[in-house]
Amino acid sequence: MVKPWLSAALALIVLFIPLHPVIPAQAQPAALPRTDIIPGELIIGLLPGRAASALSLPKGVQLQPAAAELVPLNVSVLQVPAGEEDQVRQELLRTPGVVFAEPNYRVEAADIIPTDPLWGPSEYTSEGQWGPVAVRAPAAWEITTGSEDITIAVLDSGLDRSHPEFEGRLLPGYDFISNDSIPQDRCGHGTHVAGIAAASANNGIGIAGMAWNAKILPVRVLDNECSGSLVSVARGIVFAVDHYGAEVINLSLGTSIASRLLETATYYAYQRGATLVAAAGNSQTGGGAVLYPAKYPWVIAVAAVNRGNTPALYSNIGSELDVAAPGTRVLSTTPTSGSFYYQNFYDIKNRYGWLSGTSMAAPHVSGLAALMLSLPQFDHPDKVYAALTSTALDIGMAGVDPETGYGLIQADLALAFDPSSITPPEPPDPLVEYDYLDSTRCANYPYAWREIAHETFGTQLPIFGGDGYANVTLPFAFPFGGSTYTSLSVNADGYIAFDGRNGFNQNFIIPTASAAYPYTAPNAFIAAFWDDLNPSAGLEAGIFADVLGTAPNREYVVEWYRIPIQANNTRTELTFQVVLFEGSGDILLQYAQLKGPGSTGASATIGLEYNSGYSGVQYAYEQPGALREKQALRFSSRPPGTPRANECFLSGSLDAAGGEVSLEPFCLQVPAGLLDEPTRVTFSLLSKFPPVPADYRPLGRFADITLQPMPNPPFDPTPQVCYQYTAADVAAAGGRAANLYFAVYDSETHFWKRLPTRVDAAQNRIWADVPHFSVFGVFSAPLPQNLPVTGAPFPLAEGLGTVVGLVLILGVGWRWRRRTRV
Structure with a gap:
């Protein structure tokens, strides 16, 4: 992609510019610093009824064409010889009818500077949070601090659920190492990465992340020693997009193996609209090339820079690099208590600490991507990529280079980028x-x-x-x-x-x-x-x-x-x-x-x-x-959009003795005494059944259950419907089977009615009483905003065995100790 020319024009965002009071003729205002004004311009305000064209202007001063927006204010702009602004200004103030005369002040965006105590120098590092400053995040936060509608999936070693920097914004994640619903970070790397991308700001503690309001989805794919497998990462990627529709996926991990599994999993997420960001690797000193998955074309590959915007010596190089971000001595969150790998190895303190590596650079980009996706014009990963690369600050070698790609990301410029000319390919509509x-x-x-x-x-x-x-x-x-x-x-x-x-x-x-x-x-x-x-x-x-x-x-x-x-x-x-x-x-x-x-x-x-x-x-x-x-x-x-022509059904016969008829995963239990004569029971399974209320979360499991002849409600005794849930169903319900429930459709009112639902954990079933026979659906209650502190483990469907170990893209830490693996 050819980097477009950036406009040299200054964008002005004015919050409040008061008019200056009338200055007496004898006053001699002091000269202003040259850097605060537009050279060669003065602004004059006149009394009502006075016209600028009637003024006797000093030599060399010309009246600019009237700007329509300034006419109601009776304000005009003058061109004056550069360097004579103050002299001409003082002369104009002595001219009858002139209310004020002032330079054309430069106005810049009022950057939002977080009040978090670790923003500046602290006990942790004298540099403070230099990373967000280097990428112009304070100016970007004037535009947006992110949206709770955007989810950043952090595929890493998990996340400390109790850390106050993530309070109220955590989604239920999953642990693909222990195969349970508690992705607790025992390594420390994942919590550090998540803080860079999305720690809360202005909350009176700690640091500020790039995207303050984004939701965070922790997916544990690395173990206590910060290593994992291709299978765990691939499963985590698919989980993040299928179950939560994650818009951004951060992958501060990598391998030198060109894995087809990792390739297809990342592409699977890209096809579903996710922006994927990955670290380039930390082995340049050993001749290291960009690692996978950063190497894939649809994944944004991130290099690391030092303070001062110089390429980090450890950061891997290659033509696949897209952008660079701060990676050296980056301060962020760490687990609040207990033992974790980097605490023992690097003497990282509880709650906060600094680490270095392209692992730290990637979440700067992920957080910025989340900011961009909170704006309506950035509705595709290709538009995010175009904005990041087109507005990056060219550092290192001129142009696109193998050390920093297009350059250091610039948050405010990326947000201001117009992506309307970026036209992602439109897939043809399917004919069937x-x-x-x-x-x-x-x-x-x-x-x-x-x-x-x-x-x-x-x-x-x-x-x-x-x-x-x-x-x-x-x-x-x-x-x-x-x-x-x-x-x-x-x-x-x-x-x-x-x-x-x-x-x-x-x-x-x-x-x-x-x-x-x-x-x-x-x-x-x-x-x-x-x-x-x-x-x-x-x-x-x-x-x-x-x-x-x-x-x-x-x-x-x-x-x-x-x-x-x-x-x-x-x-x-x-x-x-x-x-x-x-x-x-x-x-x-x-x-x-x-x-x-x-x-x-x-x-x-x-x-x-x-x-x-x-x-x-x-x-x-x-x-x-x-x-x-x-x-x-x-x-x-x-034909697309039409109902399925061939339905799946199962028929069975019951009599006064009752019994159970099942069509996996549904079943119907009819008690003795309900039916007066032999009755035919028919199941039809459906993958969708509109309309579904907006506040219902369907699992795509519906069963139309009919009896012939049909007994008249209210039923006495009451029949029951059941559903055999899977681990995937529980994962979609936030890790708790109790979040699953039945609802029944009323064909007369066209409304769904939620049914009181019981869980039989021993048989992995949920049950509900049947008020009438119709279409029954299985739904999930709204997911909690915070991860549970405890929870019974449950297995997801097994994937492949370990294919090859993944390593963290982390080079150095609190004591700058180098490790044998990247």
């Missing part, structure tokens, strides 16, 4: 949308394996090796994603491509939201079990295809038979198939055999991608236990 129905939940869509012949020279496709594929001509035209295809490619790695992009053994997240660029190839595919598979490594393994039925209801079947997963090729066997239906365009995925480690989806992608890669529907991504043997998934298309 897809839904899927799962045989494990839908009785009307059962598993029904298609048997096809395994003939070496008949039905077997010539696909060999780990990344092999075969181009196939279809027996009928097949509609997919709004286009019609007569051919496709079958890939050894468990997917079918319609766009000719083949040989990709590294799966990635499907972009289920249309928000940015398509991720990468392929962009039109069916992923039945997309993983690194190898048909050549399995005994009797092969990939087969055949046509079943007669026109116009033919089925094209592709079967992966006894295919091993490359990572465990001696212990795994997968047999699954894709069925394409002529005419309807439906797609059926079926799984006959899932044998061995990872065979249920731990490292696979299952779903569809279409609309040139901008849209998709994802059943699972690297989720252990996502699949089971004898399972079927049927995908159906529909």
Whole structure:
């Protein structure tokens, strides 16, 4: 990106400029400092009825054209010889009819200087908070101090929930190290990073962060010794955007490993509108290049500078750098009590202390991004990036350089940047949308394996090796994603491509939201079990295809038979198939055999991608236990915005003895004596059901429950509805199952009614009495503003095992001791 020219004009923000009183003719006002005036200009005010054009002006003085806004004040501007302003001013004051004459004073924004006691020199550091000053934050705070509608997710070692600098602005986070809902910081790094980005200001204590009013989402992905794994970070990123819609994600961590998992997770967040900021790394002295995830194009890479705006010697270098921010001896918050890693290692004190590193530089940028996003014109990460890079102060080598990128961020100039010329790509509107129905939940869509012949020279496709594929001509035209295809490619790695992009053994997240660029190839595919598979490594393994039925209801079947997963090729066997239906365009995925480690989806992608890669529907991504043997998934298309045509239902029969009918995750318990005759119970599961009140937080779980014949309310005895909640449901409810509740829809009044809901923690169920039969929804109560002090741990769905350790981007601390790892 070419840095635009910055205007040299001075922007004036005037809070209050009083008119000067009439100065007697004999008064001789003192000369003002030259730096406080615009050279060569004077302002004169005249008595009512007097005209400036009628004045006898001193030699060399000219009347500027009248400014319309000054006419009502009877004020004019004069051009005078530079250097003679005071002399001419005194002469004009002796002229009849002149009320006042004064220089054209320079006026600058009235910077907001925080009253926090550690803003200036203190027991912690003689520099005070030099970082916000260096990036012109006080001038920016005159424009905005942030908004509670913006959330900064700090993916780090957690956060001290009891620190007063974050009071009232913490969101419930999650601990991906201990797998519980208490992301307490035992390292100290995360609390320090969060304080730089968003510590409260003017609260009578401590420091001022960059974005005073932003919400803070602590996500613990680093352990007590400040290290973690790619998996914990990837899970944390997806959690932050999926559960809280985090607008800013700070990643003061990194690795030299070019991880596909980290790449896809960061891009997943970027596609959903998050601005990602990451530290560049602290190993320049060892020839260190910019680390991942800062190295990715959609992540803002931040270098560190010292006081005085010189590049920090420890800060990693490279062409991927975007901007720089203060990183050396940065004062911020630390845990208030207890043992934490950096306290022991660096003698950091409780509550506050300074650390150095690009870890400290990144949250300056994250906090500024949160300030920008509080303004309506910054509605896309690309606009934030353009403002940051276009207004940065060029330091170091002229122009964009590998040490500081575009330069040191300038907060007030970034906020004043006009992003209207930045036009992020608009993804095309999808021509169709897809839904899927799962045989494990839908009785009307059962598993029904298609048997096809395994003939070496008949039905077997010539696909060999780990990344092999075969181009196939279809027996009928097949509609997919709004286009019609007569051919496709079958890939050894468990997917079918319609766009000719083949040989990709590294799966990635499907972009289920249309928000940015398509991720990468392929962009039109069916992923039945997309993983690194190898048909050549399995005994009797092969990939087969055949046509079943007669026109116009033919089925094209592709079967992966006894295919091993490359990572465990001696212990795994997968047999699954894709069925394409002529005419309807439906797609059926079926799984006959899932044998061995990872065979249920731990490292696979299952779903569809279409609309040139901008849209998709994802059943699972690297989720252990996502699949089971004898399972079927049927995908159906529909015009965008229309209701789903094929509904999932389960029917059962009850009589006077009552009983339970269930369609996971819902169930209905009917007590004995309620029904007078045999009754048919039908469930239909829905992913959404409008209208939902604005103050309700739906989980996307709805069940339409009907009885035939229908008993008349009020019911005596009372039936009960239940829902089997998952760890993800609890996470969405702020870590407490008690925040989940049922509501029932009234089709006559079109209102929802919240139902008293009970929690059965032993069975992971919630229960409610049924007032009448209709659509039941599961919702979450509003989340608390503060994290709980205690809470029972609960597991989230497991991800991959540790892939590679992540390290903090932290170089030096209280005693400037260097560590062996960055």
